[in-house]
Amino acid sequence: MHQIYLVEDEVELAGLVKDYLEASGFAVRVFHDGFEAYQAFLTKKPSLMILDLMVPRMDGLEICRKVREQSDLPIIMVTARTEEIDRVLGLNMGADDYVCKPFSPKELVARVQAVLRRLERKAEPEQQETFRIDASQQRIWYKQKALNLTPTEFRLLELFLEHVGQVYSRTQLLDHINPDSFDVADRVIDSHIKNLRRKITEMSDTDHEWVQAVYGIGYRFEYP
Secondary structure: OOEEEEEOOOHHHHHHHHHHHHHOOOEEEEEOOHHHHHHHHHHOOOOEEEEEOOOOOOOHHHHHHHHHOOOOOOEEEEEOOHHHHHHHOOOOOOOOEEEEOOOOHHHHHHHHHHHHHHHHHHOOHHHHOOEEEEOOOOEEEEOOEEOOOOHHHHHHHHHHHHOOOOOEEHHHHHHHHOOOOOOOOOOHHHHHHHHHHHHHHHHHOOOOOOEEEEOOOEEEEOOO
Protein backbone atom coordinates (compact mmCIF):
# COMPACT_ATOMS: atom_id res chain seq x y z
CA MET A 1 0.00 0.00 0.00
CA HIS A 2 1.31 3.45 -0.94
CA GLN A 3 1.84 5.80 2.00
CA ILE A 4 1.21 9.51 1.49
CA TYR A 5 2.59 12.31 3.66
CA LEU A 6 0.07 15.17 3.65
CA VAL A 7 1.63 18.41 4.86
CA GLU A 8 -1.19 20.93 5.34
CA ASP A 9 -1.78 23.37 8.22
CA GLU A 10 -5.49 23.87 7.49
CA VAL A 11 -6.88 21.19 9.79
CA GLU A 12 -10.32 20.89 8.20
CA LEU A 13 -8.92 20.69 4.67
CA ALA A 14 -6.28 18.15 5.72
CA GLY A 15 -8.96 15.95 7.27
CA LEU A 16 -11.10 16.10 4.13
CA VAL A 17 -8.19 15.24 1.81
CA LYS A 18 -7.10 12.44 4.14
CA ASP A 19 -10.58 10.89 3.96
CA TYR A 20 -10.58 10.97 0.15
CA LEU A 21 -7.08 9.48 -0.10
CA GLU A 22 -7.87 6.69 2.35
CA ALA A 23 -11.09 5.92 0.48
CA SER A 24 -8.92 5.43 -2.62
CA GLY A 25 -6.70 2.91 -0.85
CA PHE A 26 -3.82 5.05 0.36
CA ALA A 27 -2.30 5.12 3.85
CA VAL A 28 -2.02 8.75 4.98
CA ARG A 29 0.01 10.59 7.62
CA VAL A 30 -1.02 14.20 8.21
CA PHE A 31 1.39 16.91 9.34
CA HIS A 32 0.36 20.46 10.24
CA ASP A 33 3.97 21.54 10.73
CA GLY A 34 6.68 21.59 8.07
CA PHE A 35 9.57 20.76 10.35
CA GLU A 36 7.79 17.70 11.76
CA ALA A 37 7.03 16.49 8.24
CA TYR A 38 10.67 16.80 7.20
CA GLN A 39 11.85 14.94 10.32
CA ALA A 40 9.38 12.16 9.53
CA PHE A 41 10.73 11.99 5.97
CA LEU A 42 14.26 11.51 7.34
CA THR A 43 13.02 8.60 9.42
CA LYS A 44 10.81 6.89 6.85
CA LYS A 45 10.27 7.89 3.24
CA PRO A 46 6.67 7.74 1.94
CA SER A 47 5.57 6.91 -1.60
CA LEU A 48 4.58 10.54 -2.26
CA MET A 49 4.36 13.85 -0.43
CA ILE A 50 1.57 16.44 -0.78
CA LEU A 51 3.13 19.68 0.34
CA ASP A 52 1.40 22.96 1.08
CA LEU A 53 3.52 25.97 0.21
CA MET A 54 2.74 27.88 3.39
CA VAL A 55 3.19 25.69 6.47
CA PRO A 56 4.76 26.79 9.79
CA ARG A 57 8.39 26.37 10.89
CA MET A 58 9.61 25.08 7.49
CA ASP A 59 7.75 26.16 4.36
CA GLY A 60 6.95 23.96 1.39
CA LEU A 61 9.71 25.26 -0.88
CA GLU A 62 12.34 24.65 1.80
CA ILE A 63 11.07 21.13 2.44
CA CYS A 64 10.98 20.42 -1.30
CA ARG A 65 14.57 21.65 -1.68
CA LYS A 66 15.84 19.54 1.21
CA VAL A 67 13.98 16.43 0.06
CA ARG A 68 15.32 16.84 -3.48
CA GLU A 69 18.89 16.91 -2.16
CA GLN A 70 18.40 13.34 -0.92
CA SER A 71 15.60 11.69 -2.88
CA ASP A 72 13.50 11.55 -6.06
CA LEU A 73 10.38 11.24 -3.92
CA PRO A 74 7.32 12.42 -5.92
CA ILE A 75 6.06 15.76 -4.61
CA ILE A 76 2.77 17.51 -5.35
CA MET A 77 2.85 21.13 -4.23
CA VAL A 78 -0.28 22.94 -3.05
CA THR A 79 -0.40 26.72 -3.30
CA ALA A 80 -2.98 29.48 -2.95
CA ARG A 81 -0.71 31.93 -4.77
CA THR A 82 -0.64 31.54 -8.53
CA GLU A 83 2.40 33.82 -8.81
CA GLU A 84 4.42 31.10 -7.03
CA ILE A 85 3.77 28.47 -9.71
CA ASP A 86 6.98 29.14 -11.68
CA ARG A 87 9.01 28.78 -8.47
CA VAL A 88 7.15 25.61 -7.48
CA LEU A 89 7.76 24.04 -10.88
CA GLY A 90 11.28 25.44 -11.26
CA LEU A 91 13.98 23.37 -12.93
CA ASN A 92 15.97 23.30 -9.70
CA MET A 93 13.04 22.85 -7.31
CA GLY A 94 11.69 19.61 -8.71
CA ALA A 95 8.02 19.47 -7.74
CA ASP A 96 6.30 16.84 -9.89
CA ASP A 97 2.93 18.55 -10.01
CA TYR A 98 0.89 21.24 -8.29
CA VAL A 99 -2.65 22.18 -7.41
CA CYS A 100 -4.01 25.63 -6.63
CA LYS A 101 -6.40 26.34 -3.79
CA PRO A 102 -9.32 26.01 -3.74
CA PHE A 103 -9.25 22.55 -5.29
CA SER A 104 -11.42 19.47 -5.48
CA PRO A 105 -10.20 16.59 -3.26
CA LYS A 106 -11.17 14.24 -6.10
CA GLU A 107 -8.85 16.15 -8.45
CA LEU A 108 -6.01 15.90 -5.96
CA VAL A 109 -6.52 12.14 -5.60
CA ALA A 110 -6.44 11.86 -9.41
CA ARG A 111 -3.17 13.83 -9.49
CA VAL A 112 -1.66 11.51 -6.87
CA GLN A 113 -2.68 8.45 -8.86
CA ALA A 114 -1.31 9.95 -12.10
CA VAL A 115 2.08 10.82 -10.57
CA LEU A 116 2.46 7.34 -9.08
CA ARG A 117 1.50 5.74 -12.41
CA ARG A 118 4.14 7.83 -14.18
CA LEU A 119 6.71 6.71 -11.63
CA GLU A 120 5.83 3.06 -12.20
CA ARG A 121 5.93 3.42 -15.99
CA LYS A 122 9.26 5.23 -15.80
CA ALA A 123 10.81 2.11 -14.28
CA GLU A 124 9.71 -0.11 -17.16
CA PRO A 125 12.76 -1.06 -19.32
CA GLU A 126 10.86 -0.99 -22.61
CA GLN A 127 9.85 2.62 -22.01
CA GLN A 128 13.44 3.65 -21.38
CA GLU A 129 14.39 2.23 -24.79
CA THR A 130 11.69 4.08 -26.74
CA PHE A 131 13.80 7.22 -27.11
CA ARG A 132 17.59 7.48 -27.15
CA ILE A 133 19.49 10.74 -26.76
CA ASP A 134 22.96 11.44 -28.11
CA ALA A 135 23.91 14.86 -26.75
CA SER A 136 27.26 14.92 -28.60
CA GLN A 137 25.48 14.59 -31.94
CA GLN A 138 22.45 16.63 -30.87
CA ARG A 139 20.23 13.80 -32.08
CA ILE A 140 17.34 11.80 -30.64
CA TRP A 141 16.14 8.44 -31.91
CA TYR A 142 12.68 6.95 -31.64
CA LYS A 143 12.99 3.15 -31.74
CA GLN A 144 16.20 3.25 -33.81
CA LYS A 145 14.83 5.93 -36.16
CA ALA A 146 16.42 9.37 -35.96
CA LEU A 147 14.04 12.30 -35.54
CA ASN A 148 14.69 15.25 -37.84
CA LEU A 149 14.87 17.96 -35.17
CA THR A 150 15.99 21.55 -35.20
CA PRO A 151 18.45 22.54 -32.43
CA THR A 152 15.58 24.14 -30.49
CA GLU A 153 13.37 21.07 -30.85
CA PHE A 154 16.26 18.89 -29.69
CA ARG A 155 16.72 20.94 -26.52
CA LEU A 156 13.01 20.85 -25.75
CA LEU A 157 12.64 17.10 -26.29
CA GLU A 158 15.83 16.37 -24.36
CA LEU A 159 14.45 18.30 -21.38
CA PHE A 160 11.06 16.55 -21.58
CA LEU A 161 12.63 13.08 -21.84
CA GLU A 162 14.85 13.73 -18.83
CA HIS A 163 11.87 14.91 -16.76
CA VAL A 164 8.91 12.85 -17.98
CA GLY A 165 5.62 14.04 -16.49
CA GLN A 166 7.01 17.29 -15.08
CA VAL A 167 5.10 20.45 -16.00
CA TYR A 168 7.03 23.38 -17.47
CA SER A 169 5.64 26.85 -18.05
CA ARG A 170 6.23 28.57 -21.38
CA THR A 171 8.59 31.01 -19.67
CA GLN A 172 10.68 28.18 -18.25
CA LEU A 173 10.88 26.46 -21.63
CA LEU A 174 11.84 29.72 -23.33
CA ASP A 175 14.58 30.30 -20.76
CA HIS A 176 15.82 26.77 -21.32
CA ILE A 177 16.16 27.03 -25.09
CA ASN A 178 17.50 30.59 -25.05
CA PRO A 179 18.41 32.15 -21.66
CA ASP A 180 19.18 35.49 -23.34
CA SER A 181 15.83 35.77 -25.14
CA PHE A 182 14.78 39.19 -23.87
CA ASP A 183 11.62 40.62 -25.38
CA VAL A 184 10.70 37.32 -27.04
CA ALA A 185 7.05 36.37 -26.57
CA ASP A 186 6.73 33.14 -24.63
CA ARG A 187 4.01 32.04 -27.08
CA VAL A 188 6.79 31.25 -29.55
CA ILE A 189 7.12 28.04 -27.55
CA ASP A 190 3.70 26.97 -28.82
CA SER A 191 5.02 26.95 -32.39
CA HIS A 192 8.04 24.85 -31.45
CA ILE A 193 5.86 22.40 -29.52
CA LYS A 194 3.45 22.09 -32.46
CA ASN A 195 6.31 21.14 -34.79
CA LEU A 196 7.84 18.78 -32.24
CA ARG A 197 4.51 17.01 -31.73
CA ARG A 198 4.06 16.59 -35.48
CA LYS A 199 7.50 15.06 -35.97
CA ILE A 200 7.15 12.59 -33.10
CA THR A 201 3.64 11.61 -34.19
CA GLU A 202 4.75 11.01 -37.77
CA MET A 203 7.70 8.90 -36.62
CA SER A 204 5.78 6.92 -34.00
CA ASP A 205 2.72 6.41 -36.22
CA THR A 206 0.37 6.85 -33.27
CA ASP A 207 -2.33 9.30 -32.23
CA HIS A 208 -0.86 9.61 -28.74
CA GLU A 209 -0.19 13.22 -27.73
CA TRP A 210 3.38 12.96 -26.48
CA VAL A 211 3.69 16.61 -25.46
CA GLN A 212 0.55 17.53 -23.55
CA ALA A 213 -0.77 21.01 -22.83
CA VAL A 214 -1.48 21.86 -19.20
CA TYR A 215 -4.22 24.49 -19.28
CA GLY A 216 -3.04 27.94 -18.23
CA ILE A 217 0.52 26.80 -17.45
CA GLY A 218 2.49 25.11 -20.21
CA TYR A 219 3.45 21.58 -21.23
CA ARG A 220 4.59 18.17 -20.06
CA PHE A 221 5.76 14.99 -21.82
CA GLU A 222 3.87 11.73 -21.28
CA TYR A 223 4.33 8.18 -22.53
CA PRO A 224 1.20 6.27 -23.67
